[in-house]
Amino acid sequence: MTSFQKEVYSALRKIPRGFVTSYGEIANYLDTKAVRAVGTAVGKNPNAPEVPCHRVVPISGAIGKYSGKGGVSTKIRLLAEEGVFVEHDHIKDFSHHFYRFNKGV
């Protein structure tokens, strides 16, 4: 477990239910441009049920990927359970469900 991963997981837990955020947003919250590294850290996700990794999607509004059971299908299902529906591999009202961190508040 690296310090970087702790930062990432900590940020993921801040994401409220029914909302999603992007890797870039997390990177920005951590004051870094390592969006790739964020994806790598989230991908490992040793705390799957403890971290809402399914609430993280690419800024493009697509689904991205999911290392958990069922893969992307499960990710989409989980989001739907929280009120975030997906249509044609794209989140509906993405900007409306997009969550922004409270940086420095």
Place this chain on the structure above:
DNA sequence: TACATGACTATCC
């Protein structure tokens, strides 16, 4: 230490 890989993003066409 150096190289290769990856749940990405921005830019160009």
Place this chain on the structure above:
DNA sequence: GGGATAGCCATGT
């Protein structure tokens, strides 16, 4: 809007 290319940082071998 979609496909391709370059840049990016951290991790693992």
